[in-house]
Amino acid sequence: MIVESNIVRFDCIALDSGATLAPVEVAYESYGELNARKTNAILVLHAFSGDAHAAGISHETGKPGWWDNMIGPGKAFDTNKYFVLCSNVLGGCRGTTGPSSINPVTGCPYAMSFPVITISDMVRLQKMLIDALGIRKLLTVTGGSMGGMQALEWAVAYPDRVVSAIPIATTTRHSAQQIAFNEVGRQAVMADPDWNEGNYYSKKPPARGLAVARMVGHITYMSDDSMREKFGRRLRGKENFGFDFDVDFEVESYLRYRGSEFVHRFDANSYLYITKAMDYFDLVNGQGTLAAAFEAAQARFLVISFSSDWLYPSYQSQEIVRALRARNRDVAYVELQSNYGHDAFLVDVAEQTDLIRGFLASTYEKVQ
Amino acid sequence: MTAPAPKPQPFVRELLGRSDYRIIGEIVEPNTKVLDLGCGDGELLAWLAANKRVDARGVEISGVKVQRAIARGVSVYQGDIDEGLADYPDRAFDYVILSQTLQETFHPRKVLREMLRVGQRVIVAFPNYGHWRMRLSMLLSGRAPRTKLFPYAWHESPNIHFLTLHDFEDLAALEGLKVERRYFLSGAHKVTVLPNLLAEVAVYLVSASA
Incomplete structure (x- = not known):
């Protein structure tokens, strides 16, 4: 279809x-x-x-x-x-x-x-x-x-x-908890210097802030059980810790992927407006x-x-x-x-x- | 809007295989509002909706049974009978049905009162603990009776309050209830003599006395 x-x-x-x-x-x-x-x-x-x-x-x-x-x-x-x-x-x-x-x-x-x-x-x-x-x-x-x-x-x-x-x-x-998660997302967007008070349409969008907001969102959409089942503590493409701040765990890789993918299909200002609408409801x-x-x-x-x-x-x-x-x-x-x-x-x-x-x-x- | 053609009226028991359902099917007037407590997967409600055009609602604690009931189109919500009626306004239903569940509730007297608050009339069906097989089973075995009607070992039984026909009549008198109709059943047959000895299941239609 x-x-x-x-x-x-x-x-x-x-x-x-x-x-x-x-x-x-x-x-x-x-x-x-x-x-x-x-x-x-x-x-x-x-x-x-x-x-x-x-x-x-x-x-x-x-x-x-x-x-x-x-x-x-x-x-x-x-x-x-x-x-x-x-x-x-x-x-x-x-x-x-x-x-x-x-x-x-x-x-x-x-x-x-x-x-x-x-x-x-x-x-x-x-x-x-x-x-x-x-x-x-x-x-x-x-x-x-x-x-x-x-x-x-x-x-x-x-x-x-x-x-x-x-x-x-x-x-x-x-609830306060639901508003709280939305506020963390909004603050992540607005804390990104590329957000620029919302004026980024002819420039670089606040991709890092929006990605972080989406990462938090994805955690709230899953459960402890489903994350354990899906990722556990498995490492991503390596046998040992890297002893650095690149991706070690599968769950990190997943969240980074979800965050960066979201940036391509969603507008950061829409993120602010729509989460606010949910909180006001x-x-x-x-x-x-x-x-x-x-x-x-x-x-x-x-x-x-x-x-x-x-x-x-x-x-x-x-x-x-x-x-x-x-x-x-x-x-x-x-x-x-x-x-x-x-x-x-x-x-x-x-x-x-x-x-x-x-x-x-x-x-x-x-x-x- | 055209009304759907009336469906044939199969004898309720043939459809549902339970004698108390047959009696409930006889009692309930068409086009009424019915609440069935402990409605299982909604077979009685679905039958009443299809054949008596009642506005059918149900309460059931088992999520799996609730799913089956909703899937067959009956409005059932997952909840506990002992506390589930408090939200309803007074006289919300024409009938409130409690079929073979009274003996499983924690507070049967409170449940009965709540049923009479939310319903004009209450239909209660329960297995008769006074049946001769129960008496004989206990007399001969010296153990908690186990019969076709009460098949469970004492430690596995969902039944936590045991009552006979006399016990229910006593409670009805104590609560000042009006017993409008009473039916005593053994298998598919109505019992007319010595019901407290011979009836396996009783069905009562009661209302609050005026």
């Missing part, structure tokens, strides 16, 4: 900060066919560093999508049956307007003059896209991690537009309790967490489930056993597939 990204342009979008962004573009991909009654549309929401290329082989890069093992003919999100959409988030750097986009007023990249954005801004732009595509109601909104935050925001902000939601390995608000949003926040939600929910995920621990998913129960909403929940830590939502395909396939089929039956 060879796929291409599309771009839709809107005149402007009003943001939570009070600022307005004009114009704004959103990149998206789609897989499968929208049925005549437009009841089979699924919106997949990507995590922090993802993009619109969720499935299939990219015409441009030749690479598979980030959730290609879950989306496609016969897969969990079966494109023989459903029409699946995924768009790059607002503030991103993969086709949707973000800090690296050209500000039409100045003719230069926005850089740090880009307005601060929120998860609900991202969702507002997605809703504009869904409106533009003429889709009245989404069969489901789903995603892991930051994608799960957007799924929750959809269910609360546009309750009459979603039939169901599948938030995976996510939270209704970041709070579904309670002054409504007293989480249960009160879910008052508006009408969707059917499937909440999934993973036993070894210490970045988005199961208790955060259970808070979602308890609040939904307090409003007697239709919610299914399971903690899947996994050794892969937070990465499990991308890796542990088989178990998620059975759950999601069954949940979607029974939900789809209800809207027929």
Whole structure:
């Protein structure tokens, strides 16, 4: 399945900060066919560093999508049956307007003059896209991690537009620990002299700072078990320690590779803006309790967490489930056993597939 | 939106192979809201959803069973019955079902009260510890009874509270509950005489007295 990204342009979008962004573009991909009654549309929401290329082989890069093992003919999100959409988030750097986009007023990249954005801004732009595509109601909104935050925001902000939601390995608000890791990442970027207050687009990007930020990120996505299994204390291409500060251990090599690879596909300023949006996200949003926040939600929910995920621990998913129960909403929940830590939502395909396939089929039956 | 064609009504027992399920299938009115505690892999709920069009929800402690239940389209969440009902608002369901699990809960009386808080009516099915085979097994062996109904060695049994029909009736009286219906079963048959001796399983439909 060879796929291409599309771009839709809107005149402007009003943001939570009070600022307005004009114009704004959103990149998206789609897989499968929208049925005549437009009841089979699924919106997949990507995590922090993802993009619109969720499935299939990219015409441009030749690479598979980030959730290609879950989306496609016969897969969990079966494109023989459903029409699946995924768009790059607002503030991103993969086709949707973000800090690296050209500000039409100045003719230069926005850089740090880009307005601060929120998860609900991202969702507002997605809703504009869904409106533009003429889709009245989404069969489901789903995603892991930051994608799960957007799924929750959809269910609360546009309750009459979603039939169901599948938030995976996510939270209704970041804990101090989650904010702390994001802040370490931001500080690593900003401490790199090449960052230059965000003005690096015509110069050398802050590659070292961004790579360090990504290395920290990757540690939080794995678990003690998965790192032991994957690397242990194995040395990289040598029998003995080098007694220097080159790579000795496999794990060092892996993190350096991940860090340097990330720099080629991600914008450092987008890193700052998107992590900030995650930290600001709070579904309670002054409504007293989480249960009160879910008052508006009408969707059917499937909440999934993973036993070894210490970045988005199961208790955060259970808070979602308890609040939904307090409003007697239709919610299914399971903690899947996994050794892969937070990465499990991308890796542990088989178990998620059975759950999601069954949940979607029974939900789809209800809207027929 | 067209309603799906009504599915044929196979006799519940043929489908599920458990006599208490058959009775529960008889009791539950169509188009109601049902919560099944300790719902296993959701077979009863799936049947009630398909055949009685109930809004079916379940609680189950085993993650593997929860996975199977969700995969068959039933909204089940992984949790503990002893503490899992506290979040629900009062009168959230028409029926709360506890099928063959009461004897496994740590605080059966508290669980019963919570069920009656969140449900209009409660359906409780449990194995009868007063059945003659139990009595005979204990009398003859001098050991904790082991029968078809209670097959476990004492140290492996999930059953931590043993009760007979009389015990349940006593508790219902103590709690001031109204027993709306009672069914006594031996295999697939209803028991009409000497139920506390002859019934293997009892199914009660109770509500809080007015």
